[in-house]
Amino acid sequence: MARWDPWRGCRRCSEGCLHCYIHKGDAKRGVDTNLIVQTKDFDKPVAQLKKGGYKMKPGLVYVGFSTDFLIEDADAWRGECWQMMKARPDCTFLFLTKRIERFAQCAPADWGSGYENVVMCCTIENQRNADRKLSVFRSLPIKHKCITAQPLIERVDLESYLDSVELVVVGGESDREARPLDYSWVLDIRAQCIRKQVNFEFRQCGCKYAFVDTFSFQAPAFYEKHGYREVFTLEDYPYTEKRHYYTKAL
Numbered sequence: 001m002a003r004w005d006p007w008r009g010c011r012r013c014s015e016g017c018l019h020c021y022i023h024k025g026d027a028k029r030g031v032d033t034n035l036i037v038q039t040k041d042f043d044k045p046v047a048q049l050k051k052g053g054y055k056m057k058p059g060l061v062y063v064g065f066s067t068d069f070l071i072e073d074a075d076a077w078r079g080e081c082w083q084m085m086k087a088r089p090d091c092t093f094l095f096l097t098k099r100i101e102r103f104a105q106c107a108p109a110d111w112g113s114g115y116e117n118v119v120m121c122c123t124i125e126n127q128r129n130a131d132r133k134l135s136v137f138r139s140l141p142i143k144h145k146c147i148t149a150q151p152l153i154e155r156v157d158l159e160s161y162l163d164s165v166e167l168v169v170v171g172g173e174s175d176r177e178a179r180p181l182d183y184s185w186v187l188d189i190r191a192q193c194i195r196k197q198v199n200f201e202f203r204q205c206g207c208k209y210a211f212v213d214t215f216s217f218q219a220p221a222f223y224e225k226h227g228y229r230e231v232f233t234l235e236d237y238p239y240t241e242k243r244h245y246y247t248k249a250l
Helices: 023-031 074-087 098-108 127-137 183-196 220-225
Strands: 002-004 059-063 091-097 118-124 144-149 166-172 199-200 211-214 231-234 243-248
Touching: 074 098, 091 098, 098 118, 098 127, 118 127, 127 144, 166 183, 183 199, 211 220, 220 243
Parallel strands: 002 059, 059 091, 091 118, 118 144, 144 166, 166 199
Antiparallel strands: 211 243, 231 243
């Protein structure tokens, strides 16, 4: 598995973007997420080794996980990316988008019924966006379709949109202000996928805190160095050592 970020940066465009991990990570580094720029890895799929052959190994490639592949600012660069994908049939390129309505104007001229080595994931988070985006998604000529319902913030009925979809991924939100995920929503989508014989994956519940434990001879100093706070200690456990319990807000 490889990752390819031809450009970086994004802008919030839906309710699911409220606690976006891209914006959160950039804020910690003092980076302006709203500035869309090419990266040094722009030509990564076709970059060559000195002895010949591609630097990037065959297999699954996650594309644009620090941006949206269909974002408007990248229109001038995307054509080259399609060409690189087509030049690497030994790789499967997977990307997520919240801007599926732009696909028709972003697709390459030779797209036809789709590239065999491209998997496109349409991201939704609530019923309003599911209806708006998936009604477009289901009509597009894409050979490998995936729906990502993450962060899922309400109960959603996807069943009428599952024809020709290969996989549905569901997950909650990871942030200290994470919105609640009702597990019955997850089970409901799973049941829809079973009825339609579509693959289903559940990724995460979403959380606000991490909770870990370690023995005194293991890693207390490591967790304390990384901001974990000790909340409880078991003395003489199991015999002469201690068992420490730590927590940290995410």
